[in-house]
Amino acid sequence: xxxxxxxxxxAEAVAARRRRARTFSPWLExxxxxxxxxxxxxxxxxxxxxxxxxLLGPWxxxxxxxxxxxxxxxxxPSWQHPLGxxxxxxDLLARLLYGGRISLAVGLAAMVVAILFGTIIGAVxxxxxxxxxxxxxxxxxxxxxxxxxxxxxxxxYLFRDSLKNAFGPEGGVFILIVIVIGGLRWMPVARLVRxxxxxxxxxxFVEAARALGASRTRLVIRHILPxxxxxxxxxxxxxxxxxxxxxxTLSFLGLGFPPDIPTWGRxxxxxxxxxxxxxxxxLFPGAAIFLTVLxxxxxxxxxxxxxxxxxxx
Amino acid sequence: MGQYLVRRLLIAIPSLLGISIVLFxxxxxxxxxxxxxxxxxxxxxxxxxxxxxxxxxxxxxVPVRYVRWLAAMAQGDWGFSFVSRMNVDTLILQRLPTTLxxxxxxxxxxLLIAIPxxxxxxxxxxxxxxxxxNTLAFIGFSLPTFFTGLLLILVFSIxxxxxxxxxxxxISATGWRWYWExxxxxxxxxxxxxxxxxxxxxxxxxxxxxxxxxxxxVTTARAKGLGERVVITKHVVRNxxxxxxxxxxxxxxxxxxxxxxxxxxxxxxxIGSLLISSILANDTPVVxxxxxxxxxxxxxxxxxxxxxxxxxxPRITYR
Amino acid sequence: MGEPLLEIRGLKTHFATxxxxxxxxxxxxxxxxxxxxxxxxxxxxxxxxxxxxxxLKLIAMPPGRIVEGQILWHGRDLVPLGxxxxxxxxxxxxxxxxxxxxxxxxxxxxxxxxIAETIRRxxxxxxxxxxxxxxxxxxxxxxxxxxxxxxxxxxxxxxxMRQRVxxxxxxxCSPKLxxxxxxxxxxDVTIQAQILELIQDMKARFGMAxxxxxxxxxxxxxxxxxxxxxxxxxxxxxxxxxxxxxxxRHPYTAGLIRSIPRIDTAAARKTRLEAIGGTVxxxxxxxxxxxxxxxxxxxxxxxxxAVPPLREVExxxxxxxxx
Numbered sequence: 020x021x022x023x024x025x026x027x028x029x030a031e032a033v034a035a036r037r038r039r040a041r042t043f044s045p046w047l048e049x050x051x052x053x054x055x056x057x058x059x060x061x062x063x064x065x066x067x068x069x070x071x072x073x074l075l076g077p078w079x080x081x082x083x084x085x086x087x088x089x090x091x092x093x094x095x096p097s098w099q100h101p102l103g104x105x106x107x108x109x110d111l112l113a114r115l116l117y118g119g120r121i122s123l124a125v126g127l128a129a130m131v132v133a134i135l136f137g138t139i140i141g142a143v144x145x146x147x148x149x150x151x152x153x154x155x156x157x158x159x160x161x162x163x164x165x166x167x168x169x170x171x172x173x174x175x176y177l178f179r180d181s182l183k184n185a186f187g188p189e190g191g192v193f194i195l196i197v198i199v200i201g202g203l204r205w206m207p208v209a210r211l212v213r214x215x216x217x218x219x220x221x222x223x224f225v226e227a228a229r230a231l232g233a234s235r236t237r238l239v240i241r242h243i244l245p246x247x248x249x250x251x252x253x254x255x256x257x258x259x260x261x262x263x264x265x266x267x268t269l270s271f272l273g274l275g276f277p278p279d280i281p282t283w284g285r286x287x288x289x290x291x292x293x294x295x296x297x298x299x300x301x302l303f304p305g306a307a308i309f310l311t312v313l314x315x316x317x318x319x320x321x322x323x324x325x326x327x328x329x330x331x332x
Numbered sequence: 333m334g335q336y337l338v339r340r341l342l343i344a345i346p347s348l349l350g351i352s353i354v355l356f357x358x359x360x361x362x363x364x365x366x367x368x369x370x371x372x373x374x375x376x377x378x379x380x381x382x383x384x385x386x387x388x389x390x391x392x393x394v395p396v397r398y399v400r401w402l403a404a405m406a407q408g409d410w411g412f413s414f415v416s417r418m419n420v421d422t423l424i425l426q427r428l429p430t431t432l433x434x435x436x437x438x439x440x441x442x443l444l445i446a447i448p449x450x451x452x453x454x455x456x457x458x459x460x461x462x463x464x465x466n467t468l469a470f471i472g473f474s475l476p477t478f479f480t481g482l483l484l485i486l487v488f489s490i491x492x493x494x495x496x497x498x499x500x501x502x503i504s505a506t507g508w509r510w511y512w513e514x515x516x517x518x519x520x521x522x523x524x525x526x527x528x529x530x531x532x533x534x535x536x537x538x539x540x541x542x543x544x545x546x547x548x549x550v551t552t553a554r555a556k557g558l559g560e561r562v563v564i565t566k567h568v569v570r571n572x573x574x575x576x577x578x579x580x581x582x583x584x585x586x587x588x589x590x591x592x593x594x595x596x597x598x599x600x601x602x603i604g605s606l607l608i609s610s611i612l613a614n615d616t617p618v619v620x621x622x623x624x625x626x627x628x629x630x631x632x633x634x635x636x637x638x639x640x641x642x643x644x645x646p647r648i649t650y651r
Numbered sequence: 652m653g654e655p656l657l658e659i660r661g662l663k664t665h666f667a668t669x670x671x672x673x674x675x676x677x678x679x680x681x682x683x684x685x686x687x688x689x690x691x692x693x694x695x696x697x698x699x700x701x702x703x704x705x706x707l708k709l710i711a712m713p714p715g716r717i718v719e720g721q722i723l724w725h726g727r728d729l730v731p732l733g734x735x736x737x738x739x740x741x742x743x744x745x746x747x748x749x750x751x752x753x754x755x756x757x758x759x760x761x762x763x764x765x766i767a768e769t770i771r772r773x774x775x776x777x778x779x780x781x782x783x784x785x786x787x788x789x790x791x792x793x794x795x796x797x798x799x800x801x802x803x804x805x806x807x808x809x810x811x812m813r814q815r816v817x818x819x820x821x822x823x824c825s826p827k828l829x830x831x832x833x834x835x836x837x838x839d840v841t842i843q844a845q846i847l848e849l850i851q852d853m854k855a856r857f858g859m860a861x862x863x864x865x866x867x868x869x870x871x872x873x874x875x876x877x878x879x880x881x882x883x884x885x886x887x888x889x890x891x892x893x894x895x896x897x898x899x900r901h902p903y904t905a906g907l908i909r910s911i912p913r914i915d916t917a918a919a920r921k922t923r924l925e926a927i928g929g930t931v932x933x934x935x936x937x938x939x940x941x942x943x944x945x946x947x948x949x950x951x952x953x954x955x956x957a958v959p960p961l962r963e964v965e966x967x968x969x970x971x972x973x974x
Contacts, residue, residue, distance in 0.1 A: 058467070161350045164634065167585050167589055169622070169627075173355070173620075174358060176619060267478075272596060272608055294485060294486055295490045301482050309474055309479060313470060317470060549754060551749070552757075552820075557738040557740070559738050559772075571758070647759075
């Protein structure tokens with residue numbers, strides 16, 4: 020047999036034949052493979068629980084997020100305040116549930132921006148011949164060298180006021196953060212999409228479609244993009260986690276959303292000076308960020324194996 | 333090797349230029365007057381402000397300002413910080429070594445952990461050690477650095493009182509004690525950054541070793557009767573580290589972000605905390621300069637990574 | 652024929668896969684005597700490479716396992732040996748050359764280093780002495796300018812040259828048996844002849860035995876003294892080379908020989924290239940009885956019931972067929 024000598028060469032050939040024989044539904048196959056990662060599945064459940072809590076929590080849990088009550092300052096967890104209170108007596112659980120909405124919204128929105136940018140640029144780079152493709156990839160390399168946090172801080176520093184005037188304090192910062200975070204994460208997606216294009220461009224089925232008169236756009240959308248979907252989905256999940264961390268970091272540095280909005284990072288910012296007397300104040304938002312990001316990462320890992328299996332025999 | 337180096341250097345220069353253009357474009361697009369803060373400063377009379385504007389050519393067209401700024405930067409004239417009342421370059425150079433020390437030490441720590449753990453886990457895939465290492469790695473890079481920092485402070489400074497959590501450059505001690513005190517206060521920030529980095533690098537190393545270990549030349553090495561340990565440490569590891577170098581280099585921008593956060597938490601007087609404080613104080617020249625320095629450092633580290641890559645892989649240097 | 656060096660008896664190597672247990676090698680008997688060249692032929696997937704790898708225990712042990720059988724080297728069974736003992740056998744007693752010269756050498760070390768490390772491991776020589784030996788080996792395999800080339804990296808050599816380096820590396824410790832697993836399949840036709848000739852030269856010079864694995868009958872005809880034909884994990888025929896070609900006893904062997912493209916007969920008779928119909932059976936679930944039965948035009952009911960044992964029909968000629 021020509022080719023390298025994996026020890027399990029016969030086994031691989033047989034296994035491949037069997038795989039092809041089963042009924043082939045790519046999504047079902049992916050789901051089956053995903054199910055085999057217990058950590059990913061558990062994380063999926065945890066993430067679902069977190070999302071539900073964030074969406075429904077504020078309705079079900081009546082405490083307002085900014086009810087200042089100096090008699091209940093810095094209380095440890097109790098029945099009345101399951102996560103304790105902060106230095107103004109505000110209920111932490113309510114604040115965290117509300118803040119979660121912002122964090123998740125930022126995460127998802129930034130991911131959408133990154134994938135949109137990345138797919139478009141990657142597609143253009145992949146389908147064009149000549150210098151356009153290389154130029155765009157050089158641009159991607161350039162962006163990859165930009166330090167994300169300092170640039171984020173710089174942009175917020177420079178543009179915060181004007182956007183606040185245009186869209187209101189929360190809206191302005193939201194748009195700013197989403198665009199910058201998303202705008203600094205399109206590069207891997209663009210690379211993936213372009214690589215997919217380059218490898219599929221010359222394949223026979225593309226030739227066939229072109230011979231049948233398919234326009235360029237149709238080619239791109241119906242035939243090439245779906246093949247890049249797998250890695251892009253995986254990159255997308257990582258992007259959500261990275262965006263959540265980026266937004267929390269900004270808020271933790273005091274440079275994110277306005278102070279009255281209790282994003283998880285912001286609560287940590289307030290809590291960090293009271294570590295010795297009220298550690299619960301810092302532990303809960305930190306744990307919230309950690310659990311959310313951890314579950315997203317596990318899910319991303321499971322998805323990577325589910326959508327692009329490379330088994331270790 | 334020399335030729336390869338020159339080629340990489342030549343590529344680095346347009347990158348630097350590109351970065352400077354991006355930064356300057358951001359600054360130029362920003363609404364508002366960078367010197368607007370001076371308007372509220374009663375110590376600066378309006379005529380001085382107007383003179384400053386002309387001096388810095390703020391009313392000139394953008395490309396002219398860019399070239400002038402770039403030329404100034406290249407000559408070492410990085411401006412003047414009104415807040416700290418000293419030249420920006422002095423300010424930065426004062427604080428740069430601390431940042432580089434913390435980052436450098438944390439990267440070394442990260443590699444010292446990640447390479448052995450990753451290699452060992454890959455040689456026994458799906459074993460208990462491997463699964464444990466994998467899970468710990470996930471936990472490691474899902475924990476944001478600011479949270480880890482706070483946790484460490486909580487445990488080691490507050491509960492156990494073993495380590496100080498405020499960084500001081502003026503430790504009044506001599507000899508070994510000086511080093512010991514320095515180590516004690518640097519331990520937590522280095523650990524935070526190092527463990528975070530180790531988490532992701534361990535996974536890269538593991539994946540890379542798994543890829544390499546199934547290649548033909550590894551079978552050849554075994555067929556020569558070299559013994560599994562030699563096969564792994566000599567033949568597998570060096571090849572496995574090649575893609576890892578690239579991946580670590582790509583993470584440099586994120587590492588600097590982590591350094592900024594760590595400097596804030598532990599009050600380390602590096603350029604990261606300088607960036608934050610100058611943002612809060614509206615000290616634009618410093619903000620611009622620090623951002624640019626950080627971007628330059630990323631390019632520099634990429635260059636170093638290229639050199640290491642060329643050293644590891646002779647196919648690159650011996651065309 | 653010298654004494655038997657290598658005796659494989661009833662070797663079974665199986666692989667655990669997601670789809671089941673693959674019986675890659677399912678009962679193979681093979682002997683190599685001192686100084687002879689044994690050709691092992693069979694189509695892709697018949698288990699020849701796995702047999703070779705099993706001899707040196709180079710099979711990846713998690714999915715693969717030597718389930719049964721003995722591999723006797725100078726009468727000593729290699730199967731139960733631990734890794735350290737095996738290391739003593741590898742390259743020093745039995746050496747192997749693989750099929751893909753482009754990927755069989757480590758790209759980050761010079762060819763000199765890779766050859767010298769074998770020598771230092773087994774012969775305990777100093778660096779300088781090992782380097783000297785390495786240069787000599789390179790000269791032996793006809794690499795021009797060996798003193799300079801010894802410091803070059805594999806990517807600076809062509810495919811044919813790399814295969815010569817592999818041969819030099821394999822022979823550097825004067826093994827008694829060289830296993831060559833399809834050494835020329837990945838090379839140009841013109842280079843193929845050179846490499847085969849080189850192997851013959853080395854065999855004469857070192858007085859060693861060669862186990863040549865290939866799927867090309869032509870190669871075997873030229874170089875081997877004895878031929879072993881494998882099919883679906885088992886040996887189906889074994890004979891001295893001339894006898895095999897003159898009078899193949901097993902239908903599979905006959906089919907293989909008939910399917911060799913030949914200028915004279917095809918042109919004369921203008922017949923189509925003969926192929927053996929059907930495909931190799933799945934090794935996951937081998938059919939009971941003779942493995943070749945589904946494709947054999949002489950198949951009878953008895954063939955499908957039990958596996959015919961390898962029996963000697965003439966001196967030195969064994970067949971596993973009821974015919």
